[in-house]
Amino acid sequence: xxxxxxxxxxxxxxxxxxxxxxxxxxxxxxxxxxxxxxxxxxxxxxxxxxxxxxxxxxxxxxxxxxxxxxxxxxxxxxxxxxxxxxxxxxxxxxxxxxxxxxxxxxxxxxxxxxxxxxxxx
Amino acid sequence: xxxxxxxxxxxxxxxxxxxxxxxxxxxxxxxxxxxxxxxxxxxxxxxxxxxxxxxxxxxxxxxxxxxxxxxxxxxxxxxxxxxxxxxxxxxxxxxxxxxxxxxxxxxxxxxxxxxxxxxxxxxxxxxxxxxxxxxxxxxxxxxxxxxxxxxxxxxxxxxxxxxxxxxxxxxxxxxxxxxxxxxxxxxxxxxxxxxxxxxxxxxxxxxxxxxxxxxxxxxxxxxxxxxxxxxxxxxxxxxxxxxxxxxxxxxxxxxxxxxxxxxxxxxxxxxxxxxxxxxxxxxxxxxxxxxxxxxxxxxxxxxxxxxxxxxxxxxxxxxxxxxxxxxxxxx
Numbered sequence: 001x002x003x004x005x006x007x008x009x010x011x012x013x014x015x016x017x018x019x020x021x022x023x024x025x026x027x028x029x030x031x032x033x034x035x036x037x038x039x040x041x042x043x044x045x046x047x048x049x050x051x052x053x054x055x056x057x058x059x060x061x062x063x064x065x066x067x068x069x070x071x072x073x074x075x076x077x078x079x080x081x082x083x084x085x086x087x088x089x090x091x092x093x094x095x096x097x098x099x100x101x102x103x104x105x106x107x108x109x110x111x112x113x114x115x116x117x118x119x120x121x
Numbered sequence: 122x123x124x125x126x127x128x129x130x131x132x133x134x135x136x137x138x139x140x141x142x143x144x145x146x147x148x149x150x151x152x153x154x155x156x157x158x159x160x161x162x163x164x165x166x167x168x169x170x171x172x173x174x175x176x177x178x179x180x181x182x183x184x185x186x187x188x189x190x191x192x193x194x195x196x197x198x199x200x201x202x203x204x205x206x207x208x209x210x211x212x213x214x215x216x217x218x219x220x221x222x223x224x225x226x227x228x229x230x231x232x233x234x235x236x237x238x239x240x241x242x243x244x245x246x247x248x249x250x251x252x253x254x255x256x257x258x259x260x261x262x263x264x265x266x267x268x269x270x271x272x273x274x275x276x277x278x279x280x281x282x283x284x285x286x287x288x289x290x291x292x293x294x295x296x297x298x299x300x301x302x303x304x305x306x307x308x309x310x311x312x313x314x315x316x317x318x319x320x321x322x323x324x325x326x327x328x329x330x331x332x333x334x335x336x337x338x339x340x341x342x343x344x345x346x347x348x349x350x351x352x353x354x355x356x357x358x359x360x361x362x363x364x365x366x367x368x369x370x371x372x373x374x375x376x377x378x379x380x381x382x383x384x385x386x387x388x389x390x391x392x393x394x395x396x397x398x399x400x401x402x403x404x405x406x407x408x409x410x411x412x413x414x415x416x417x418x419x420x421x422x423x424x425x426x427x428x429x430x431x432x433x434x435x436x437x438x439x440x441x442x443x444x445x446x447x448x449x450x451x452x
Contacts, residue, residue, distance in 0.1 A: 001350055011159065011383075011384045011387055012159060012163060013162045013163045013166060013380070013381075013383055013384065014384050016163055016166055016167070017166055017377060017380075017381065019226050020170045021168075022292065047380030055388065084384065084385055084388060105381055105384055105385070106378050106379070106382070106384070107378070107381070107383075108373055109377070109378065110374070
């Protein structure tokens, strides 16, 4: 049975690229346009991975991670942040919120899959 | 260079208030541009991803063809047996030919064995012929004996009349014996003639088979050699195509990665749009009481803009021709 990943990004093109890459890696993909949209879509899904952007309208990536970690079913799901942000302070915020890793855009598909393989058992 | 001068007004507030709607237009222009870029990039990405998919599929199919793994045979048996590679099919054909050759050689041995048996039948018929010759001698002896017995019976007169009857009976038996010998000789001759024909046919057939098989083997060996050469060339070609396809996949993957520039541009534009809105709010705060007529500014922009969607931002596209991208109109 295929594993399921949630991709959260306000950029449709980024969602498309990440989704394609993950599908090549054998994942089924659920998409959210921002943190709130993703939170609304989470119920009913068994997620093995979440990849989220940082800067998004309605709800940003940090807040989204904090909310996700409050849900018992997703407390230990690996969450990778995929963002153009490179500031160390932001990265610390992400780590404190419960992110598993930080990937800077633009991403390399092969490298993304290698990283995913490290965090998804 | 095009001039962007705004109409002369008396105060700075009036000049700013007059130009303020331009900030709205700029923001909308940037938003629409960002959206257009995103749409275009998504379209390009979809096509690239489709190309990658096909290239990967090509690599996969070529690898299967080379290795003979993966796809199941299409013989409708539903066995699910792996399809053979071209190389193994050639080897299989070679084995089949060698098996046929072995079968023919076995047939030749069987023919030779039949020939040997027929030769033994010939030897047996020769023995029979010799025995018949001896029987001929015995028959002649019996006839002479019968003649002598008759002569002695005549000399002896009536007292030897029974002896004469025995002599006649011996003569009858000798004649019957001679008839049987003739019959056996005739049958034996016929048998020898038939077996000789069979022997000749078998020898001719065995020789023909041997020559035909030799010719077939040479022909098949030649064809299989041609197949092997072609298979070698095909394999080299497929390997080259596989490498090139893999290279294409890498290049497309790199191109898709490069297209992520759109996300960065989109973010920068969003930041600029946000700054424009903040700037407009500041200017508006200081000029909202100033009475101005921005029509001239908007008209100038309308004349400056070249595309339908640009003018639609200004709300001045009422006279737009109903043409879409790629449409052609001849005058």
